[in-house]
Amino acid sequence: MLRERLRKIRERIKQACERAGRDEQSVTLIAVSKTFPMSSVLEAYQAGIRHFGENRVQELNEKSKSLPGVLNDGDIYWHMIGHAQRNKAKDIASNADMMHSLDSVRLASELNKRASGLREKIPCMIQVNVSGESSKFGLQPQEVDGFLEEIQNFEHIDAIGLMTLAAPAKNPEDIRPQFTLLRALRDELGGKYGSIKNLSMGMSGDFEVAIEEGATHVRVGSLLFGSRH
Numbered sequence: 475m476l477r478e479r480l481r482k483i484r485e486r487i488k489q490a491c492e493r494a495g496r497d498e499q500s501v502t503l504i505a506v507s508k509t510f511p512m513s514s515v516l517e518a519y520q521a522g523i524r525h526f527g528e529n530r531v532q533e534l535n536e537k538s539k540s541l542p543g544v545l546n547d548g549d550i551y552w553h554m555i556g557h558a559q560r561n562k563a564k565d566i567a568s569n570a571d572m573m574h575s576l577d578s579v580r581l582a583s584e585l586n587k588r589a590s591g592l593r594e595k596i597p598c599m600i601q602v603n604v605s606g607e608s609s610k611f612g613l614q615p616q617e618v619d620g621f622l623e624e625i626q627n628f629e630h631i632d633a634i635g636l637m638t639l640a641a642p643a644k645n646p647e648d649i650r651p652q653f654t655l656l657r658a659l660r661d662e663l664g665g666k667y668g669s670i671k672n673l674s675m676g677m678s679g680d681f682e683v684a685i686e687e688g689a690t691h692v693r694v695g696s697l698l699f700g701s702r703h
């Protein structure tokens with residue numbers, strides 16, 4: 475049952491926070507509902523979830539029509555967590571309460587343009603590739619400073635933190651160095667860009683380690699909704 479799975483996840487979040495000496499309220503649980511039907515989203519909503527993540531713009535559009543985010547006068551938050559082409563910027567500006575996968579100046583520029591007239595700011599996390607895998611989207615750690623410099627003048631983009639998708643590993647401990655690296659980068663850049671405060675990292679298999687390393691947003695899918703086919 476979803477309610478029971480949610481209870482267990484919240485308990486594990488609480489315990490990870492205790493181990494790290496952190497306040498439980500400093501961690502936002504994002505339920506990654508991608509590929510799951512609206513009925514699953516509603517079940518999670520009824521169980522108390524208010525943050526949902528989608529990795530495809532089309533699915534975000536459809537689901538946010540049924541259950542609008544705060545941007546569109548609803549009471550939930552839709553998080554766009556997947557790579558997006560520039561031609562999807564208008565949909566993201568229209569429907570995403572937060573964008574986690576900002577990874578190019580071109581996309582930032584288009585989002586900035588599309589947000590104009592629709593909303594004040596789009597809260598954005600910058601996606602960083604800390605795994606060293608060439609297949610992953612995201613900026614290289616050493617590119618992020620220059621990137622932030624370049625998007626400083628985009629008045630509708632609010633760069634609020636860093637996001638990463640860790641390389642899968644059998645043992646979550648093996649992933650810890652990637653999370654440590656992202657946190658160190660956040661600390662370093664946070665000194666120069668005051669708005670860089672958040673860390674979107676950790677999924678079903680590694681959210682506890684991510685929390686111990688400072689995650690403010692964990693993105694949990696299969697552990698909550700079941701396996702995706």
Ligand SMILES: *Cc1c(COP(=O)(O)O)cnc(C)c1O
Nearest residue numbers: 506529555677678693694695696
């Ligand atoms: C699918 C997805 C998740 C959730 O993955 P689970 O292993 O199912 O928890 C988190 N982040 C991103 C970017 C995803 O695409």
